[in-house]
Amino acid sequence: MSRRDLIILVVLIAFAIAFPYMGVPRYLLTSALVMFCFATVVTQWNLVFGVAGIFSLGQLAIFAIGAYTTAVMGRYLDMNVWYTFPIAGLAGVGLSLLVGLATLRMKGVYVALLTIAIAQMMFVLIQTDTACSELNRIINPQTCISFTGGSQGLGDFGSFGWREVLGGRDAVRGDYYTMLGLLVVGVLVSFFIINSRIGLGFKALRDNPELAASRGISQFKYQLIVFGVSAFLTAVAGSFYAAKFKAVGPGILGFDLLLLLIAMLVVGGLGRAWGPLLGALVITIFREGVDNIMTEGLQWRDVIFGGIVAAVMIFMPEGLTGTLDRLWNYILIKLGFAKARSSTVTAVAQDKKAND
Amino acid sequence: MNFFLQIIVSGLTLGAMYSLSAVGLSLVWGSFNMLNMAHGAIMTLGAYFVIIWFDSMGMTLWLAAPFALICAAIAGVILYFISAHWMLTKRAFDTNIMIATIGISIALQTGLLKAFGGEPYAQPLSLRSYSFMVNDVPVSYQRLVIWATALILMVGVGIFLSRTNFGRAVRATAQNRDAAQLMGVRVRRVYVAVLALASVLAAVSGIMLSSMKELMPLMGGEPLLKAFIVIILAGLGNVTGALYAAILVGLLEAAVQVLVGAQYGFPAILIFVILVLIWKPAGLFGRRTVARQ
Numbered sequence: 001m002s003r004r005d006l007i008i009l010v011v012l013i014a015f016a017i018a019f020p021y022m023g024v025p026r027y028l029l030t031s032a033l034v035m036f037c038f039a040t041v042v043t044q045w046n047l048v049f050g051v052a053g054i055f056s057l058g059q060l061a062i063f064a065i066g067a068y069t070t071a072v073m074g075r076y077l078d079m080n081v082w083y084t085f086p087i088a089g090l091a092g093v094g095l096s097l098l099v100g101l102a103t104l105r106m107k108g109v110y111v112a113l114l115t116i117a118i119a120q121m122m123f124v125l126i127q128t129d130t131a132c133s134e135l136n137r138i139i140n141p142q143t144c145i146s147f148t149g150g151s152q153g154l155g156d157f158g159s160f161g162w163r164e165v166l167g168g169r170d171a172v173r174g175d176y177y178t179m180l181g182l183l184v185v186g187v188l189v190s191f192f193i194i195n196s197r198i199g200l201g202f203k204a205l206r207d208n209p210e211l212a213a214s215r216g217i218s219q220f221k222y223q224l225i226v227f228g229v230s231a232f233l234t235a236v237a238g239s240f241y242a243a244k245f246k247a248v249g250p251g252i253l254g255f256d257l258l259l260l261l262i263a264m265l266v267v268g269g270l271g272r273a274w275g276p277l278l279g280a281l282v283i284t285i286f287r288e289g290v291d292n293i294m295t296e297g298l299q300w301r302d303v304i305f306g307g308i309v310a311a312v313m314i315f316m317p318e319g320l321t322g323t324l325d326r327l328w329n330y331i332l333i334k335l336g337f338a339k340a341r342s343s344t345v346t347a348v349a350q351d352k353k354a355n356d
Numbered sequence: 357m358n359f360f361l362q363i364i365v366s367g368l369t370l371g372a373m374y375s376l377s378a379v380g381l382s383l384v385w386g387s388f389n390m391l392n393m394a395h396g397a398i399m400t401l402g403a404y405f406v407i408i409w410f411d412s413m414g415m416t417l418w419l420a421a422p423f424a425l426i427c428a429a430i431a432g433v434i435l436y437f438i439s440a441h442w443m444l445t446k447r448a449f450d451t452n453i454m455i456a457t458i459g460i461s462i463a464l465q466t467g468l469l470k471a472f473g474g475e476p477y478a479q480p481l482s483l484r485s486y487s488f489m490v491n492d493v494p495v496s497y498q499r500l501v502i503w504a505t506a507l508i509l510m511v512g513v514g515i516f517l518s519r520t521n522f523g524r525a526v527r528a529t530a531q532n533r534d535a536a537q538l539m540g541v542r543v544r545r546v547y548v549a550v551l552a553l554a555s556v557l558a559a560v561s562g563i564m565l566s567s568m569k570e571l572m573p574l575m576g577g578e579p580l581l582k583a584f585i586v587i588i589l590a591g592l593g594n595v596t597g598a599l600y601a602a603i604l605v606g607l608l609e610a611a612v613q614v615l616v617g618a619q620y621g622f623p624a625i626l627i628f629v630i631l632v633l634i635w636k637p638a639g640l641f642g643r644r645t646v647a648r649q
Contacts, residue, residue, distance in 0.1 A: 011634075102633070102634060109391045112454060113584045113585070114633070117581055120578075124619065128592070128618075128619035255577065259462050262455060295486070302466040303470070305459070305463075310438075310460045317447075317448065
């Protein structure tokens with residue numbers, strides 16, 4: 001983590017901590033905390049997709065496992081949601097390791113197709129789950145709710161409990177800081193992995209797989225570590241999401257959420273530490289803007305997002321951070337502060353040359 | 357025995373529909389490593405074009421269907437020029453174009469949703485309500501139409517690929533792009549044509565699909581996913597393999613649906629495919645070299 005990154009991070013965190021006291025309306029706090037939640041998922045997804053280069057689209061399945069673990073444990077075992085978070089995380093790790101093992105020998109788009117199919121299978125299984133569950137009969141004998149709640153989803157499993165501690169007015173601040181804490185952990189983990197042996201190992205594996213393997217860098221090991229670490233926080237983000245909204249349904253496996261997260265990921269820039277954060281911020285601001293401008297904008301929103309994702313991939317595949325990085329280096333060189341040695345720009349240029 | 361017959365009837369129908377969309381996908385991937393996530397949206401678009409020409413423009417069905425296919429081909433050409441055309445020479449083409457087409461696909465589907473609303477339409481091009489009996493198992497004429505269409509189109513694509521000059525150019529490009537280019541094949545023209553052909557196949561499969569069920573803006577998602585499963589099972593880019601795999605998957609899905617329960621069809625084929633891939637990572641009929649860089 002360079003000094004520049006550290007300074008930016010501290011400033012951002014300070015701003016985020018002060019944000020609820022700047023007299024902003026409450027709905028903005030809610031959008032901000034939803035953004036923190038998705039940004040956590042995207043930072044972890046970036047580790048798998050951008051850093052390790054595994055084209056997995058199964059991140060939402062892990063998110064959903066986390067959310068449903070919290071819902072099921074809170075509802076049927078009457079557990080406090082705070083205790084369910086580590087369990088949800090471990091459930092996510094379990095699923096992710098299974099997926100990781102199944103896709104280990106595959107390449108690129110094979111992984112993408114298989115992981116998207118796994119997420120879709122979960123969606124179908126939950127959606128078609130209609131058999132009345134005995135566990136729900138115990139809670140309320142009058143109703144017929146299936147174990148996963150089917151297409152209606154599950155509720156009644158508790159929440160963070162800030163309403164009791166802080167009172168109804170300030171509860172949203174509690175939720176806000178909880179999500180912020182999660183995001184900070186996610187960002188730190190992401191920076192740590194990118195700059196650690198693991199990040200370097202993946203870089204080596206990408207640049208020259210044979211040499212890296214002959215130097216003892218085990219793709220198997222590193223891939224499983226990244227799958228495990230990123231899955232834990234993704235699943236916890238899922239269960240935080242469930243705890244915040246006090247309900248969970250199969251909609252979280254839907255294509256619109258997938259599109260939203262992909263948009264954050266690619267607009268920010270794949271494989272870069274700041275990419276997911278910048279992407280999440282830009283997309284959230286944009287989303288709020290669209291919703292405010294167009295009253296019936298809900299459906300057009302996805303048309304616009306789809307167009308943005310396509311346009312970014314076609315014309316700016318390095319995303320905003322990549323482009324900004326280039327611009328920053330260009331300015332530094334022009335002003336005479338740096339020689340043309342900057343790692344990212346030359347690495348990308350070399351990469352391009354090698355591929356052409 | 358009736359069970360068995362029922363599985364064959366519905367399995368072959370599913371297989372025929374999967375093969376139509378899977379062969380198109382496989383052809384596109386084989387030619388230039390483009391995994392077209394917008395294929396499902398084009399299926400839906402093709403089916404809606406029949407409605408547009410028939411209902412809104414007042415054409416007869418016999419005219420509306422060919423017009424819909426022409427429109428689908430144009431959609432394929434447009435898709436090429438808004439996405440692949442710009443990205444072919446850039447790095448990480450296969451992953452980038454996949455994400456780009458996810459975006460295009462969702463934009464197209466939500467656009468359709470906005471234009472036609474969420475409620476289902478009945479596909480006018482359907483013989484679903486007429487059927488005959490084989491051993492007490494009803495077989496609708498629509499199934500016969502689907503089998504015949506799939507058979508004719510598959511044979512047609514086969515002849516096109518193996519006998520015509522253009523088909524040879526497509527296969528040459530798929531085998532070795534640079535060599536084909538050196539032999540005077542205009543590879544970009546091949547790409548456009550392949551995408552147009554695949555879109556026509558997608559539209560046919562969309563029309564068939566909506567003739568068995570109903571027409572909805574988001575109906576393309578599930579068959580697209582199954583077509584993907586079919587082509588991974590076959591090995592990406594293997595067109596004949598995709599045909600066999602489609603029938604295999606259709607029969608398997610029908611068997612599970614009839615014997616175990618309708619909602620387990622998809623999970624069952626998915627688990628089957630994962631097991632096959634752990635055993636043979638390049639698919640049933642795939643070669644290791646298929647995953648080119």
